[in-house]
Amino acid sequence: xxxxxxxxxxxxxxxxxxxxxxxxxxxxxxxxxxxxxxxxxxxxxxxxxxxxxxxxxxxxxxxxxxxxxxxxxxxxxxxxxxxxxxxxxxxxxxxxxxxxxxxxxxxxxxxxxxxxxxxxxxxxxxxxxxxxxxxxxxxxxxxxxxxxxxxxxxxxxxxxxxxxxxxxxxxxxxxxxxxxxxxxxxxxxxxxxxxxxxxxxxxxxxxxxxxxxxxxxxxxxxxxxxxxxxxxxxxxxxxxxxxxxxxxxxxxxxxxxxxxxxxxxxxxxxxxxxxxxxxxxxxx
Numbered sequence: 001x002x003x004x005x006x007x008x009x010x011x012x013x014x015x016x017x018x019x020x021x022x023x024x025x026x027x028x029x030x031x032x033x034x035x036x037x038x039x040x041x042x043x044x045x046x047x048x049x050x051x052x053x054x055x056x057x058x059x060x061x062x063x064x065x066x067x068x069x070x071x072x073x074x075x076x077x078x079x080x081x082x083x084x085x086x087x088x089x090x091x092x093x094x095x096x097x098x099x100x101x102x103x104x105x106x107x108x109x110x111x112x113x114x115x116x117x118x119x120x121x122x123x124x125x126x127x128x129x130x131x132x133x134x135x136x137x138x139x140x141x142x143x144x145x146x147x148x149x150x151x152x153x154x155x156x157x158x159x160x161x162x163x164x165x166x167x168x169x170x171x172x173x174x175x176x177x178x179x180x181x182x183x184x185x186x187x188x189x190x191x192x193x194x195x196x197x198x199x200x201x202x203x204x205x206x207x208x209x210x211x212x213x214x215x216x217x218x219x220x221x222x223x224x225x226x227x228x229x230x231x232x233x234x235x236x237x238x239x240x241x242x243x244x245x246x247x248x249x250x251x252x253x254x255x256x257x258x259x260x261x262x263x264x265x266x267x268x269x270x271x272x273x274x275x276x277x278x279x280x281x282x283x284x
Contacts, residue, residue, distance in 0.1 A: 016042035017054055017070070017135035026052025026125065029134075037073055037134055039105050045073075046135040053125040058140055063116045063192070065143040069109040070124065074101040076132035083133060088126040089113055096128065105136060112143040114192045182207050184214050187225045204272065231267055258283040 018028045029047040031037070037045065046054055060066070074083050082098035087110050099108050110124075122140065125131065178185070178200040185200065207213045222228055257264045258271050260283075271283055 013058075013141050014137055014139045015056070017046040017138050018043060020046070020054040020056045020124075020138060022046060023053050023055065024051050024125075025049055025131075026054055032075065032134070037075065037105075040134075040136045042136070048125055048129075048131045048133050048135070050131045051125070051129070052131060053123050054135060054138065055121065055123045056138070056140075058120045058122060060115050060117050060120050064114070065112045065192075066115050067109060067112050067141060067143040068122060068124075069107060069139045071105055071107055071136040071139075072099060073105050073134040073136070074099045074132065075134060077101055079103045083130045084128070085124070085130065085133065086126040086128040087122065087124045089115060090121050091123075093126055093128070099133060114189065177201075182213055184218060184222055186218060187222045187227060191227065208272065 022028070026046050026048045028044050030044040032047055046052075048054075068087060074081075076083060079101050082100045085097050085099050087094055087097070094110065094113050097108075097110055100106075124135070124138070177198040180201050180203060182203055184202050185197070190197065202208065202214065208219070223230055258268050258275075261267070271280065275281070275283065
């Protein structure tokens, strides 16, 4: 039976790990093969050997960023070594987290996640976890997002004069771009987390057309979003002087050159992506 927990504004939600629903090898214990691990609270700790999950449900009062943390002891190996652990929200993995062996109980944060209003199922020890860890308590609450503290001193002491000039000219507000990438970020996540990239430029070919790397629904949503300008909506010419080797198709014409401007460039890639998701029905 999953444990329902109410998330609140002023008081952290904290529970003994053993109050979660334990499965797949996670058990309540007071020692591991006779070795004691003193300092835990409650009736004991949850021992996860090579596998095991801790699951609970949370009633989320509003859309927002939340934080999951735990008091734990990664007991295997030498101090400083780490073991990979995974947690999921509603069945979706939130990433890989390497918890270190520090020779005792530590407070570890799994970081922040955006969760929408409703009931969320949180699982610690999801598929991919290495285990060999002890859990004492589990805490879930609103994320205390850190302030941005931008230093005027560049982190790279060998930064070029050009870079320093750009930083100074923009008064430390130079925007960040995804100059090339495989998977396009979800526009909803961009808005929710305030990560407003200046632009993104995905690789083309199968990265756009295989339906897996960038699903059709994602492409359709982001290219139609009011928050995204596609190149055909930009107020300036997108013509480039770059040249590429070309291949003539069996039916005539040049492969990849879809707008008949005499060159193959990012405009062609964008048009192909828009055609693929049904935003346009012809190229010219």
